[in-house]
Amino acid sequence: xxxxxxxxxxxxxxxxSGAAFSAGPNLGTPLEPAEIAAWDISIQPDGTGLPPGGGTxxxxxxxxxxxxxxxxxxxxxxxxxxxxxxxxPIDRIDAQKTIANFWGYSTTVFDFIRRAMPWQQxxxxxxxxxxxxxxxxxxxxxxxxxxxxxxxxxxxxxxxPNRDGFIIRFPDKI
Amino acid sequence: xxxxxxxxxxxxxxxxxxxxGLLDRRTFLRSGAAFAAAVTGYTVxxxxxAAPLKDDPWSLVPGAISPSYEQRSRFEGKVVRTLSNPNGExxxxxxxxxxxxxxxxxxxxxxxxxIVHSGTPDIDPDKHRLVIHGLVKxxxxxxxDALARYPMVSRMTFVECGGNSxxxxxxxxxxxxxxxxxxxxxxxxxxGVPLSTLLEETGIDPKAKWLVAEGADSLAxxxxxxxxxxxxxxxxxxxxNGERLMPGNGYPMRLLLPGxxxxxxxxxxxxxxxVEAPAMSYYETRTYSQILPGGKAYRFYFLxxxxxxxxxxxxxxALKGPGYYxxxxxxxxxxxxxxxxxxxxxxxxxxxxxxxxAPVLSKAFTRFRMPWRWDGGPAVLQSRxxxxxxxxxxxxxxxxAQRGETQKVPNVLGFPNQHYNSLTSWAIDGKGEVKxxxx
Numbered sequence: 001x002x003x004x005x006x007x008x009x010x011x012x013x014x015x016x017s018g019a020a021f022s023a024g025p026n027l028g029t030p031l032e033p034a035e036i037a038a039w040d041i042s043i044q045p046d047g048t049g050l051p052p053g054g055g056t057x058x059x060x061x062x063x064x065x066x067x068x069x070x071x072x073x074x075x076x077x078x079x080x081x082x083x084x085x086x087x088x089p090i091d092r093i094d095a096q097k098t099i100a101n102f103w104g105y106s107t108t109v110f111d112f113i114r115r116a117m118p119w120q121q122x123x124x125x126x127x128x129x130x131x132x133x134x135x136x137x138x139x140x141x142x143x144x145x146x147x148x149x150x151x152x153x154x155x156x157x158x159x160x161p162n163r164d165g166f167i168i169r170f171p172d173k174i
Numbered sequence: 175x176x177x178x179x180x181x182x183x184x185x186x187x188x189x190x191x192x193x194x195g196l197l198d199r200r201t202f203l204r205s206g207a208a209f210a211a212a213v214t215g216y217t218v219x220x221x222x223x224a225a226p227l228k229d230d231p232w233s234l235v236p237g238a239i240s241p242s243y244e245q246r247s248r249f250e251g252k253v254v255r256t257l258s259n260p261n262g263e264x265x266x267x268x269x270x271x272x273x274x275x276x277x278x279x280x281x282x283x284x285x286x287x288x289i290v291h292s293g294t295p296d297i298d299p300d301k302h303r304l305v306i307h308g309l310v311k312x313x314x315x316x317x318x319d320a321l322a323r324y325p326m327v328s329r330m331t332f333v334e335c336g337g338n339s340x341x342x343x344x345x346x347x348x349x350x351x352x353x354x355x356x357x358x359x360x361x362x363x364x365x366g367v368p369l370s371t372l373l374e375e376t377g378i379d380p381k382a383k384w385l386v387a388e389g390a391d392s393l394a395x396x397x398x399x400x401x402x403x404x405x406x407x408x409x410x411x412x413x414x415n416g417e418r419l420m421p422g423n424g425y426p427m428r429l430l431l432p433g434x435x436x437x438x439x440x441x442x443x444x445x446x447x448x449v450e451a452p453a454m455s456y457y458e459t460r461t462y463s464q465i466l467p468g469g470k471a472y473r474f475y476f477l478x479x480x481x482x483x484x485x486x487x488x489x490x491x492a493l494k495g496p497g498y499y500x501x502x503x504x505x506x507x508x509x510x511x512x513x514x515x516x517x518x519x520x521x522x523x524x525x526x527x528x529x530x531x532a533p534v535l536s537k538a539f540t541r542f543r544m545p546w547r548w549d550g551g552p553a554v555l556q557s558r559x560x561x562x563x564x565x566x567x568x569x570x571x572x573x574x575a576q577r578g579e580t581q582k583v584p585n586v587l588g589f590p591n592q593h594y595n596s597l598t599s600w601a602i603d604g605k606g607e608v609k610x611x612x613x
Contacts, residue, residue, distance in 0.1 A: 023374075024371050027321075029317075092580070093577065093592065115394040116456075119292065174402075
């Protein structure tokens with residue numbers, strides 16, 4: 001479907017709008033990057049989109065106990081919500097998928113905590129708190145050292161154990 | 175003559191096309207009244223003892239005033255979705271379509287399946303915005319009022335959860351209804367603005383290969399979508415079966431990706447960011463990545479592959495004595511139109527072609543029907559669909575040989591989020607009860 005097929009609209013709307021980019025109605029409002037910033041929260045696996053700041057496992061441990069442990073269990077071992085620490089081998093189709101045994105990218109941990117957690121108050125954490133929680137979880141899973149700080153430089157470099165465990169189902173659709 | 179003997183005699187006169195009583199799909203069309211008289215021998219039995227017809231009370235008084243928004247008859251209250259999380263605990267909630275209690279091809283809005291991972295947001299449509307940004311020539315925000323002025327299109331299409339039918343990964347057949355097994359798929363007419371129209375206005379940076387779609391729900395659920403799909407048949411849908419989207423289906427707008435995994439059809443759509451590579455979001459790299467027996471996992475499954483299942487009869491709809499029944503169900507494929515559905519009444523030993531109800535639309539539910547004369551003995555009903563791309567619905571044995579089975583029998587609501595599209599088998603016993611079996 002293309003608006004190239006709609007010459008009447010080109011004439012009706014295109015003439016009056018000098019800034020028009022296309023033949024369409026052009027009813028969108030232009031935005032500056034600063035206006036989008038609060039919504040622009042998706043992080044790419046290469047780290048694109050990661051904000052300034054950082055945090056350590058020790059800082060994350062305190063926040064986790066306060067804001068996460070009531071659902072994810074003490075030190076992340078699981079509760080009413082899924083464990084964020086540990087995980088057995090992926091040796092059956094209904095194996096529990098965990099950060100340590102399944103997730104392919106460390107940036108997904110930051111992205112999901114920042115957009116979705118805590119459950120009752122999503123997007124209430126500061127970026128430093130999200131970095132600290134990410135560091136705590138990665139350290140508990142022994143994917144980084146106890147004293148490793150996570151920030152926009154270090155986080156994308158954390159290689160997840162199952163990074164190469166995936167097959168693209170329909171590569172011709174990409 | 176004993177009823178059973180009479181059925182046998184009638185059966186001999188009819189055109190059987192496959193074992194255990196399957197009749198030619200054109201039988202009714204061709205023979206009309208003569209056939210009807212033959213097969214309805216039971217239902218037109220003498221009415222001895224029946225009371226003479228008379229007017230019922232509702233026929234003797236003026237009826238109710240038409241309400242401004244009509245609700246269905248008070249006698250239809252049992253036709254409802256089943257809920258996996260009725261108390262709103264901190265987990266995903268599913269509402270499943272009762273395929274066995276409805277008919278046709280479109281799912282009524284109140285019965286369309288929904289999955290919400292953190293509840294349904296209460297969105298004020300006047301304040302909602304759709305932002306398109308990233309690798310575009312100019313980022314734009316659209317209000318609902320603005321989108322309502324764009325050229326729109328309507329299309330019938332199904333939406334199916336990537337984990338629909340996954341209870342059939344269970345090693346043993348789970349005794350559950352078609353609603354529990356296959357209720358996470360529904361079909362509606364969606365109306366909205368082609369995404370390509372909006373992307374033409376923002377312009378596309380040649381580096382863009384994907385877009386990240388995000389909702390206005392509390393999880394800001396996000397999925398990466400190849401730009402080729404976005405420019406093919408993707409839509410920002412505003413209407414569902416003629417009225418604004420239901421809240422559980424993404425009010426006031428959702429991304430519609432015909433034929434693709436339900437979760438990617440992001441609801442409450444508020445943002446589309448054009449990017450070079452996928453974001454590897456939680457739902458694409460964890461939840462809807464499908465573990466295979468060898469330990470690897472499929473990522474970016476995207477397509478809902480060809481599937482069919484029989485809705486009538488099915489568990490919970492017992493047969494009421496030998497005689498004529500219509501076997502009916504739905505078939506669909508994310509690859510396009512359904513080209514053929516075959517049915518069996520003897521567990522796949524012999525097959526007959528089902529009639530496909532017109533119109534047969536691409537990436538939409540197709541209703542299939544076939545006449546069947548049940549002789550009162552054991553039967554195993556199956557349907558098998560083909561799509562126009564030449565894909566054939568696999569048998570269960572073929573499917574699980576590649577994709578595996580669960581070691582334990584899971585709770586029917588606690589299945590892994592895995593794509594599953596093999597045949598479904600319903601066994602009918604001598605009493606007419608219908609059970610789920612593997613055959």
